[in-house]
Amino acid sequence: MKLDRAPKIPAAVLFGVLPPALLLLVLGSVRYGSSGAGPDSLGAMFAGLLGAFGLDALAPGAPLDSTTQAIVELRLWRALTAAGVGGALGVSGALLQGLLRNGLASPTILGVNAGASLGASIGIILMGGYGPRLLLGLTEQNPSVLPAVFAFLGALGVSFLVLTLASHGSRVSVPTLLLVGIAMNTCLGGLLSAIQSLTLEDYELSRAIISWNFGNLDDKSATHVVILAVGLLATSLTLPFLALELDLFRGGEEDAEAVGVNAQRVKILAVGAAALSAAVATAVAGQVAFVGLIVPHVIRLLVGSGHRSLLPLSILGGAVFLLGAEFAQLVLLGERAMRPGVLMSLLGGLFFLALLLRNRKELQSW
């Protein structure tokens, strides 16, 4: 990853701008979001927000009617889910780009997305009548649980399979990790196509599988937000033990070892944290591509490649990016808004292409 230009802005500026931007986007999403008419005034909105956390006693005016209250809560959990998914994917990408010393790395390379898709498809098939009745009974209450749990297990399982296959003895080889990731993605892609072709006759089933792959931020609850928060917290706890180490990795793995970095521990911790946060995000919201690729890439262009700033800013940046894109399309497109995975693929692909073309000269020296 060659990056010779000076950072464009001090990291402190982004640390100052992104949190208030995120707060404004959350409030904006609650005020002007989806699902019909919301709170008709700022006061009503704050009353609704307090109500969402069971603090309605603190609200000054009369409590909201139950419909408005429900809409506020629905929008709030949706916004927080979008922010959490964006943040988790952002930091996952930043960790992997740092570890692999490649600005084109993303959670996809670990097989997180393919693993999650496979898991979710199996979950959907089990729910769709192909599985034992016990599981059916279990999932009647909350139909999205089974695909989500299977997606999580699939994402984590596949990324650790990739990590294990890329290890020789106790050493993890970074180039092998990249190649095994590509091979694993191809294998799982084939498996997924097989599942889709076998279930093609069952309209509902294949529709559900394809739909999952478009990502989904609707119908989120406080539970989803808590799951995301726990995943993000666990990932964040590893960052103080990875930031300086990944900085030292910039000169190569052996060079990092020469100044005292335990390279094996860094690799396992970084891959573990990246897989966990991407798996949680994917389990909650389905496939949302490109956030993990673009966000750390752009943050690095802005503030440089020092991971003490890059890693936390990728959380904040990912949150603002995904929620901002969602908010923008809700305002501009209203009910015709696209699914997040689709939006990110369209937007992200173009954006990334533009970025690469702008830096074409620099890229030729790779």
Place this chain on the structure above:
Amino acid sequence: MVKPLCATGVAFAYEPGDPILRHVDLRLEPGELLALIGPNGAGKTTLIRVLAGIFDADAGDVRIGDRPLATLSTRERARDIALVPQELGLPGDVTVETFVEGGRYAHLGFFRRATPEDRQAVDRALAATELTELRERRLAEMSSGQRQRVLMARAIAQEAGTLLVDEPTASLDARHQIQTFEHLLDLVRDGHAALVITHELNLASQFATRVALLHEGRIAATGTPTEIIRPEVLEPVYGSDLHYGELATSPWNEPRPFVVPWKRG
């Protein structure tokens, strides 16, 4: 306190059956500037990496003081041994100061926060390599000679007693070649131990306290420069197109031999 670094019967192969190092015995004492010479492909860089603990020896053992390297954690090892690689793929957007701070990694505590002591060590290392003025400069903006000094500065900031230096003068002009060896000489006179890989036989001759010749995976000869820089020792390795002489003065204030590649007519 600087500990001696001692390799006994070291063997190493990247591919089984194709040994790079066959049987290396080498000892590096505090106060020594040991020049490791040898033809291309002799295994000099491999040896230095085994001595630094980056690669584990297939056979034999490497000890720092009385402890085998394999029993040390990477951090413990880095507090005793600093490796100065040949020019790395250095991260261009990093400033000199930030890069040199990396040398303090093995001294940092649980939360990786630099103490005033760490900052002083960085300042001293920058001053010793005449980089204080350039500390805010990004590595991409520096010449290869300056980058070589940055690598040296990081090793000095590491405050390890033993320095293992891989071809520090490969991309330097004559003045900076001398300067680099003068830095190493200062460190050695301060009590450090330094092992330097070099193809510059004349720099080795004038600055080193001892020269070791690595050939076909073994130490073919070791001794003072006067004992090694002579036809009987070098010809079997480098061939006969070498012209030998002696200069009366050297940094050690004693006569030292020199050698020039010279094709005879």
